Amino acid sequence: MAAAAGVSITTVSDALNGKGRLPDATRRHVREVANRLGYRPSAAARTLRTGRSGLIGLTVTTYGEEPFTFTEFAYFAEMARAATSAALARGYALVILPASSRHDVWSNVALDGTVVIDPSDHDPVVADLVRQGIPVVSDGRPAGNLPVHAWVDNDHEQAVIGILDHLAEAGARRIGLLTGTSTDTYTRLSTSAYLDWCERHGQEPVYEAYPAHDPCAGAVAADRLLARPDRPDAVYGLFDPNGTDLLAAARRYGLRVPDDLLLVCCSERPAYAATEPPISTLSLKPGRIGTAVVQLLIDAIEGAEPGEPVEQVMPTDLIVRASSRRRPPRTTVSPPRSPEDR
Amino acid sequence: MAAAAGVSITTVSDALNGKGRLPDATRRHVREVANRLGYRPSAAARTLRTGRSGLIGLTVTTYGEEPFTFTEFAYFAEMARAATSAALARGYALVILPASSRHDVWSNVALDGTVVIDPSDHDPVVADLVRQGIPVVSDGRPAGNLPVHAWVDNDHEQAVIGILDHLAEAGARRIGLLTGTSTDTYTRLSTSAYLDWCERHGQEPVYEAYPAHDPCAGAVAADRLLARPDRPDAVYGLFDPNGTDLLAAARRYGLRVPDDLLLVCCSERPAYAATEPPISTLSLKPGRIGTAVVQLLIDAIEGAEPGEPVEQVMPTDLIVRASSRRRPPRTTVSPPRSPEDR
DNA sequence: GCCCTGAGCTGTGACGTTTCTGCATGACGG
DNA sequence: CCGTCATGCAGAAACGTCACAGCTCAGGGC
Numbered sequence: 001m002a003a004a005a006g007v008s009i010t011t012v013s014d015a016l017n018g019k020g021r022l023p024d025a026t027r028r029h030v031r032e033v034a035n036r037l038g039y040r041p042s043a044a045a046r047t048l049r050t051g052r053s054g055l056i057g058l059t060v061t062t063y064g065e066e067p068f069t070f071t072e073f074a075y076f077a078e079m080a081r082a083a084t085s086a087a088l089a090r091g092y093a094l095v096i097l098p099a100s101s102r103h104d105v106w107s108n109v110a111l112d113g114t115v116v117i118d119p120s121d122h123d124p125v126v127a128d129l130v131r132q133g134i135p136v137v138s139d140g141r142p143a144g145n146l147p148v149h150a151w152v153d154n155d156h157e158q159a160v161i162g163i164l165d166h167l168a169e170a171g172a173r174r175i176g177l178l179t180g181t182s183t184d185t186y187t188r189l190s191t192s193a194y195l196d197w198c199e200r201h202g203q204e205p206v207y208e209a210y211p212a213h214d215p216c217a218g219a220v221a222a223d224r225l226l227a228r229p230d231r232p233d234a235v236y237g238l239f240d241p242n243g244t245d246l247l248a249a250a251r252r253y254g255l256r257v258p259d260d261l262l263l264v265c266c267s268e269r270p271a272y273a274a275t276e277p278p279i280s281t282l283s284l285k286p287g288r289i290g291t292a293v294v295q296l297l298i299d300a301i302e303g304a305e306p307g308e309p310v311e312q313v314m315p316t317d318l319i320v321r322a323s324s325r326r327r328p329p330r331t332t333v334s335p336p337r338s339p340e341d342r
Numbered sequence: 343m344a345a346a347a348g349v350s351i352t353t354v355s356d357a358l359n360g361k362g363r364l365p366d367a368t369r370r371h372v373r374e375v376a377n378r379l380g381y382r383p384s385a386a387a388r389t390l391r392t393g394r395s396g397l398i399g400l401t402v403t404t405y406g407e408e409p410f411t412f413t414e415f416a417y418f419a420e421m422a423r424a425a426t427s428a429a430l431a432r433g434y435a436l437v438i439l440p441a442s443s444r445h446d447v448w449s450n451v452a453l454d455g456t457v458v459i460d461p462s463d464h465d466p467v468v469a470d471l472v473r474q475g476i477p478v479v480s481d482g483r484p485a486g487n488l489p490v491h492a493w494v495d496n497d498h499e500q501a502v503i504g505i506l507d508h509l510a511e512a513g514a515r516r517i518g519l520l521t522g523t524s525t526d527t528y529t530r531l532s533t534s535a536y537l538d539w540c541e542r543h544g545q546e547p548v549y550e551a552y553p554a555h556d557p558c559a560g561a562v563a564a565d566r567l568l569a570r571p572d573r574p575d576a577v578y579g580l581f582d583p584n585g586t587d588l589l590a591a592a593r594r595y596g597l598r599v600p601d602d603l604l605l606v607c608c609s610e611r612p613a614y615a616a617t618e619p620p621i622s623t624l625s626l627k628p629g630r631i632g633t634a635v636v637q638l639l640i641d642a643i644e645g646a647e648p649g650e651p652v653e654q655v656m657p658t659d660l661i662v663r664a665s666s667r668r669r670p671p672r673t674t675v676s677p678p679r680s681p682e683d684r
Numbered sequence: 685g686c687c688c689t690g691a692g693c694t695g696t697g698a699c700g701t702t703t704c705t706g707c708a709t710g711a712c713g714g
Numbered sequence: 715c716c717g718t719c720a721t722g723c724a725g726a727a728a729c730g731t732c733a734c735a736g737c738t739c740a741g742g743g744c
Binding site: 351352354355356359361383384386387388389390391392 | 730
């Protein structure tokens with residue numbers, strides 16, 4: 001390449017990177033020759049020399065042999081989309097790296113930093129990365145004292161309080177909770193916010209906990225909750241499948257939703273807009289989270305100063321649908337529109 | 343590192359990579375010191391030296407500023423999951439790289455090969471990669487004469503024939519098609535398979551085409567199709583949103599599904615199992631495709647011989663639900679099960 | 685005593701960049 | 715005419731790894 005353009009290697013480098021003291025004529029000439037030859041600088045050599053790969057890891061903790069948990073699909077897809085977009089806008093590319101990957105794969109890719117989704121208590125991979133000084137930003141408060149450089153999380157307490165207030169306002173007298181047995185921060189914060197709210201409002205807590213990783217356990221727990229003698233007249237389910245779990249359980253017990261039972265669950269599934277009745281959901285806004293996480297990570301990479309951990313708490317969105325509206329606003333059923341209306 | 347272990351650089355390399363003639367004692371010693379120091383070989387240097395990065399690009403053609411088209415969500419999520427899994431199992435990691443990315447990002451990452459989802463006619467990025475001798479495998483037959491090393495695609499003709507036969511068997515006399523105006527291979531193959539089938543079965547074709555990228559156009563086209571004087575009594579929609587599009591249109595015209603109109607559409611959305619009535623869908627089995635594509639790509643990378651293009655055609659899955667069963671099998675409505683049953 | 689062999693290690697280039705330093709050359713002021 | 719300075723480029727040293735060709739030493743055969 002340098003030979004083809006009749007200049008030195010240095011000049012080629014400077015010309016293509018806009019550095020050095022070169023007249024525009026030389027720059028243009030080099031670029032033109034490079035174009036003609038289809039020359040691309042070697043990313044590997046550049047990475048070796050500069051110590052920057054332009055690569056960001058996207059890690060998702062896994063609970064089995066498959067890269068993502070099924071229930072995280074909608075959340076993950078949207079979060080990954082936003083993260084990819086944000087990274088790209090700043091010149092970085094995303095590498096998908098499940099936390100459970102073989103170690104040789106992890107150490108075989110040069111990362112400038114990593115986004116970790118919902119890091120588990122003592123993730124060995126994350127600890128390793130931090131020890132090597134690689135910036136790590138987590139989606140979700142890091143469990144234990146995992147020393148990440150920054151984290152972004154939803155305001156889970158506010159979310160739960162908002163939902164309970166909403167349900168109470170819709171006429172609920174005894175609000176139940178479907179929660180998890182695991183000790184991750186999401187479950188912990190949400191549950192304690194629920195207990196606090198109950199205490200403040202003088203309601204006896206009514207909840208059932210189940211192992212959230214088990215795809216079948218949710219339905220069983222939903223049944224248990226509705227079978228209790230102190231059956232709640234409203235339920236909030238902390239996990240994605242709880243909407244259908246609870247709806248099915250309600251049908252089994254002959255409870256009408258929303259008349260006998262108000263329902264809300266935390267999910268990104270668009271399908272909940274089309275169930276019978278449509279179920280109110282709490283959206284964690286994965287897109288916003290993904291963008292924020294990547295911004296913080298790249299700031300950490302380019303700032304390079306370890307600094308003190310940055311914590312960013314993002315609001316959630318409660319999407320109110322029929323399942324939690326006690327008295328549906330008297331909707332006049334509109335006559336079938338003719339095609340011309342659209 | 344070499345100094346710390348009291349051996350030469352070469353010995354370290356050999357010990358960690360299991361090469362050379364070294365006694366087990368030395369190997370163990372080097373590994374132990376490496377572990378103690380938290381030493382990780384530099385991926386960049388290894389890539390530079392060996393010419394292998396262990397990275398595979400995952401490219402998705404985009405129709406806007408966002409990385410993926412919304413309708414591709416479910417397909418893409420599942421395909422990416424499977425591809426990640428397959429790549430990982432063979433020691434590779436996946437990099438998400440939308441085709442529309444800034445060029446500097448593309449050239450800044452050292453790829454051993456790329457998976458391209460649904461490459462458009464003359465994708466400049468793909469052409470560029472091929473020119474550099476980087477293996478490219480596409481999901482979907484490559485449009486034009488894009489010189490990919492291999493491709494995997496569904497058997498779209500068989501899929502359409504299967505659906506039309508299924509609908510005819512369910513009692514349909516005049517089957518309509520909701521298709522696209524674009525010239526991509528999927529649309530082309532499916533449409534011509536439809537026309538062929540019609541010809542062979544002596545049915546006059548009834549179809550409406552619309553620009554599939556436009557999120558609103560589908561509903562309009564569905565309306566047009568059902569407004570025709572030769573209104574079909576069954577419709578197959580080629581695109582993901584067509585299920586709801588057609589269902590909505592049917593309601594507007596007071597058509598009952600499946601009694602007055604049989605419905606099938608091509609989609610991966612689990613939500614179609616829960617619509618009223620549930621809609622039959624054709625699944626393209628993105629997981630199988632993702633796995634196959636990655637296997638072929640890695641074979642090409644490791645085989646390194648250009649070879650002649652490999653073509654792999656995969657079957658689809660027709661998931662029959664109520665929307666295309668003319669006479670629903672006399673289902674005895676089961677009484678609500680008590681919790682103990684589960 | 686000498687050569688041969690093989691085991692166990694080391695030295696020496698590359699790989700393709702970037703970056704730092706340095707060498708010409710010509711212009712310009714004194 | 716000399717010193718100074720900016721301009722335009724080139725040389726060389728890294729970056730950390732791996733492959734290849736040695737080099738040393740012990741042991742054994744003759």
